[in-house]
Amino acid sequence: MRRHFAVLAALTVLLTACDAETSVPTSAPSATATSASSSLPELRPKVDAIAVLLAACVPKLAGEPVDPIDNCANLMPDVAEVISEVEQQADPLAEAARTAIGEVRRQLAEIAPCEPWFAGGGRTDDGQLDFRCNQAWDSLSASYDALRDAL
Template sequence: MRYSAIALAFLLVGCGTGTSSLPTITPAAPSVTGSPLPDLQPRLDAIGVLLVDCAARLRGEPVAPADNCTHVMPDVTGVIGEVEKQSAKLPPAGRAALAEVRRQLAEIGSCEPWFAAGGASADAQLDAKCKKAWDALFSGYSAVRNSA
């Protein structure tokens, strides 16, 4: 599954979405000392591409089961787990973002119906909860990626 996510990410990068208003996970400017986790950069970038692609699907329209963004969450969890093993190398902001991503991954687990509905449902509470969790996950992942 790990390598299929990376392959999918490269495929998605090649195809592009054609929409410039989508959020992106943009790498921070390289530091003088380099990345504290250089071995994880390719995976962090690949998962970032998958999350950006998910953002494009969250437009309030039902998505095909294969496009349900909950399928990406195990890959996010996996790479976050690898970063956690080396978290002592991260700056304090990166460690805080890592804790936030872990918290949001736990909260987003109940959002599969919301993802399947493309980021909207008939349940206003579910919509609010899942949108908040998604936004926090996306923002936190970007911060983790940039600190690593």
Template sequence: MRYSAIALAFLLAGCGTGTSSLPTITPAPASSAGSPLPDLQPRLDAIGVLLTDCAARLRGEPVDPADNCTHVMPDVTGVVAEVEKQSSKLPPAGQAALAEVRTQLAAITPCEPWFAAGGTSADRELDARCKKAWDALFRGYSAVRNTA
């Protein structure tokens, strides 16, 4: 678990912390104590911060090739797998959002070169498909976070 925290710290530093007017993944008004999955709240919140920071980078901000946010997907997949293990505790909306995130994680897999290029390519069809997959993943993860 300690190694996960260290890796997460590197990811937080690596994905940038610039401010933007983009939407963010933030906790719902309820406290962790009222959450169906209080033990996962810190990880869910941390991944939400990473996705929020990466969204800014994938929407046109200059991206260093070493700082392209592709490394976030394994962490998203990991926390989603942990939520799935306890999904029976989630309300129906959370279970539906979880299924949507799983679908979006599969849809985003072919977009790794797009991520590596900072969310742009010479292929408009690829740009549109990957942007749509990214936006759906972002919305779905936010819904999972807010129901968990």
């Protein structure tokens, strides 16, 4: 995860500079809320950093094979780690946030078999896998967004 946070600044600049259009997944995390308004202000920077990294994956899902280092599947353990940290401190959270945690966990399980789809940039020779993984990606993005909004 530290490697991902180290490249976060570079990705932010890259995302701003590259307004890539994609015909595969369409969801990307929403704008960052302030840490002061967060129920878990100490975790908000991590939650937001993962959201930026998830958004950075969208241009990589343009239907072309990606370098193994850029495979968005590599980010899923980091998503799970941050969700675990949030989950450990979920007691003071509103019901919407606790529900969103469960939904992100469910979506992580749904997207687990999608490594070949990620490696292919959001496209494989298996139309059913492409459909399932595109749906899983959109759902993961939406549920992570919901969690961020609920924090």
